[in-house]
Amino acid sequence: MMGLMQDWPLLIHRIIDHAAIQHGGRPVISRSVEGPMHRTTYAEVRARALRLAKRLAREGIRPGDRIATLAWNTWRHLEAWYGITGVGAVYHTVNPRLFDDQIVYIVNHAEDRVLFLDLTFVPLAERLAPRLTSIERYVVLTDAAHMPETSLRGAVAYEDWLAEADGDFAWTTVEENAAAGMCYTSGTTGMPKGVVYSHRSNVLHSMAALAPDMLGLSSRDVAMPVVPLFHANGWSFAFSAPMAGATLVLPGPKLDGPSAYEMLDANQVTITAAVPTVWLGLLQHLEATGATLPHLRRVVIGGSACPRAMTEKFRDRYDVEVMHAWGMTEMSPLGSVCSLKPEHMGVDAEGWLDVKARAGHAPFTVEMRITDDEGRDLPWDGTSFGRLKVRGPAVAAAYFKGEGGEILDETGFFDTGDVATIDSTGNMQVIDRSKDVIKSGGEWISSIELENLAVGHPDVAEAAVIGVAHPKWDERPLLVVVPKAGRSPSREGVLAHLEGRIAKWWMPDDVVVVEEIPHTATGKIQKTALRDRFRDYRLPGT
Amino acid sequence: MMGLMQDWPLLIHRIIDHAAIQHGGRPVISRSVEGPMHRTTYAEVRARALRLAKRLAREGIRPGDRIATLAWNTWRHLEAWYGITGVGAVYHTVNPRLFDDQIVYIVNHAEDRVLFLDLTFVPLAERLAPRLTSIERYVVLTDAAHMPETSLRGAVAYEDWLAEADGDFAWTTVEENAAAGMCYTSGTTGMPKGVVYSHRSNVLHSMAALAPDMLGLSSRDVAMPVVPLFHANGWSFAFSAPMAGATLVLPGPKLDGPSAYEMLDANQVTITAAVPTVWLGLLQHLEATGATLPHLRRVVIGGSACPRAMTEKFRDRYDVEVMHAWGMTEMSPLGSVCSLKPEHMGVDAEGWLDVKARAGHAPFTVEMRITDDEGRDLPWDGTSFGRLKVRGPAVAAAYFKGEGGEILDETGFFDTGDVATIDSTGNMQVIDRSKDVIKSGGEWISSIELENLAVGHPDVAEAAVIGVAHPKWDERPLLVVVPKAGRSPSREGVLAHLEGRIAKWWMPDDVVVVEEIPHTATGKIQKTALRDRFRDYRLPGT
């Protein structure tokens, strides 16, 4: 017996339709790439997205075709997502900070037909264009007045090109499981892998993200995703903010501390989101200027573990709650958010930081397990750690073109590649990536935990821990640190700082001071490069 | 090109699985039908639902079979929903307050095979059993100690019967569009019509209900649905509370003011929900005792229009925000919730009541239109009124067994039978049912608005307005009032109270004082009965 409810496929256009109807006048405020601030509304975003969809159809774009974007967070990028999906095509966000070879690889791999790009990236595109074999046309996200001379094939200013179509268009209807978007992983552990989102996965993911225990976005929120749309599906904001009817603030090309502050302050932002490094810049700016954040209530931090000191500073100096989150490109990306449960309500200030040091609990749409190498479930006791596996409607079942082969286990769970503990309240903590964890004498040492402690040392700006070969223990931890400007931390000083805070056998065998630690395109520590560099390092006493 | 995300059908068991895993220890507190308070947890509810599913399978229940419940809101009723859907069968909540003939009609119409019933309803079931031709077995929701002598076929105490199965069971997997639940409409305008929910519709509806602009349930909430599970799918609480991990408080058989207060107070309830009449009882109790509601933050009121005076009293005396809501059995049932949008943020105390007098805006999953009789869209200006039509994944496409024929228009919208205005902020207000609206000289008069104003008169306890035949104007309004105890409102006094508050031509032609106004099983005014009674009424001057 079937239900007798309406057939209403979960298509992305319904999100912008809803926003335009129920929250049509709500502002979408961007810092434009050209410089000035720009204001529009959800109703206008929808109107222009319809026009864009029509223009793409006239360009010969068909359902399933991929359209690349090399763009900052602006209203144009936002309407591009809705226009592209609105004609049944697939938005493919390309991270401009990737190495040239990686960009060439993924654009060709995705077989993108059109590339939308910001002015910022014209030189990059010109450099790579000869190798981008599938791109038929380059659309520069600007108007005629700002359009540069360029050799790019078919290059046109977006506003001119868009003006060639009117908005009289009906969204192209596709199946809800049809492809809607693509994002390649960050390439931290190897070559980026292509994840293909469906309309259904994006809609369900966004609905789950709205829940009060997750992002908890309401129409009264002013949301600023500092995290770029090209990072892990933009952490859902391009969908969840309009779905909630939240005011959207888009920081454009300027993600530095002063610029972020300017946007937060001028627009009375209530919730913002980015990786930890972005917030270092903001906090430095606040400290230097004595500025405060009276409107900001929550800052979502993920992509890497959020250091405890950051959570504490946001709370104690600025009365802002850090929402520590964990996610992956493969998960659309939300895997967990650390909002307090009733079990945590009695904790004191320190206990609260303990809770917030962990990455939180899963939304309804994410099932989580931790298992040992044989796939046996481990207890949720906060200390047992194992492979973190997930299942859900917004979790990848495979990579594009089958790269990496079968990625689900027999129970249909995806192995995240992260090693984690989960405590009795369901609060998960990533201990390490399985590729980064240090195996010493058969036991695991968490590089993330050592790093987070090391950056607590007053002279240390950044820290990375890698395993180095050891004749007796297989591997032992090596701590690599970047000093704060003008400081020179000593090996002994740094190790003394760790003492008492970790098990004796976790103590790094050595400390190396370096000028810079290599980073990936999303600002994560590039352990692969670091391991290469210290491959032949001889630890003391070996 | 298809997305490459996991296939994860939206099945109801995932809700209780999620609750048991992520919020396993969260309390589910019920007032039992036997009397004492009862405490359990989501983990236990799930364990017992698995046992129930296994027991039902052994009973010969197959996917698609209907199981009726005649039960109050308790943990047993809750686990019944999950056990029934967990074996692929269909829960069918029967409203015990319906007339005998209606109950017989819907149980036979649904072809229910098993009937779960509370002790309260054993006499009712015994009376009707000879006519309930499809019921094979009666399961009394109690334990051996409380099991009465009864003639009911195969009658067994739920706890004994459940104990015959262990919990070692895998949820039966069905398609997400398979039937999961049934609820018949309230029968306000005619014979109740059967609505058949699917797993998908219930899951999507519940996800949409969690959004901060809707119910906004979090794991930190303590939610008490006073609205019975047998009224309009229990307003989603059986699904949305566990999905959010909210503590659930179930009031059992006692819905009177003092009992509701006792539960609210003892369990520090933060959000509760029911039709307006229930809150009259609570407010009277609070006033009489001087008690307050320090923990309660929100009260969801719908099913009929919430009188302005009620919203005001909740706010001014108890610091509780009324969430005026509109819904229908056919909509799972949430159609709109009145949460404030940024557009409303500057309003004063009176303006706030104006906003809250309306039924709110739609969740992402509900598309709304108002049209004239020819299906042309009317403006959202707060005054134009027309047929309210809705579309969405949790809106009925048809009634069970095709009763009522085709219920969607050419655009796939369902005509709600309500007449409404929508203002520029998307805030909808039901003006009347199309069957109740009074057509005077070609213009419409809102019976709901007249009623809401009339109950503002100090001597009037309840009011109903119906149209009575008029030789010149086709129909004119007749106001029927029930006096407050010991008061005797006069025709002139009541009409004087309306003066200045309505357009002149809306003024009722007469006022009749009666001892009682007839109500439906969900406590709504039964206009059909009232119209029958006053069919031959002669208005003054005719």
Ligand SMILES: Nc1ncnc2c1ncn2[C@@H]1O[C@H](COP(=O)(O)OP(=O)(O)OP(=O)(O)O)[C@@H](O)[C@H]1O
């Ligand atoms: N809160 C967090 N704490 C610790 N690690 C996190 C957190 N959030 C995200 N991560 C890390 O980021 C990963 C997901 O990042 P992303 O999808 O951007 O690509 P990547 O894993 O860095 O790159 P690649 O998969 O190509 O190697 C997670 O698997 C996890 O290792």
Ligand SMILES: Nc1ncnc2c1ncn2[C@@H]1O[C@H](COP(=O)(O)OP(=O)(O)OP(=O)(O)O)[C@@H](O)[C@H]1O
């Ligand atoms: N906030 C509200 N304001 C005014 N009316 C409301 C409100 N909420 C619900 N209603 C009324 O209740 C109706 C839905 O009620 P329900 O599904 O319980 O059955 P019913 O319409 O009363 O009965 P039947 O359809 O059998 O005649 C709506 O169509 C509307 O008329």
Ligand SMILES: [Mg+2]
């Ligand atoms: Mg990865």
Ligand SMILES: [Mg+2]
């Ligand atoms: Mg109805």
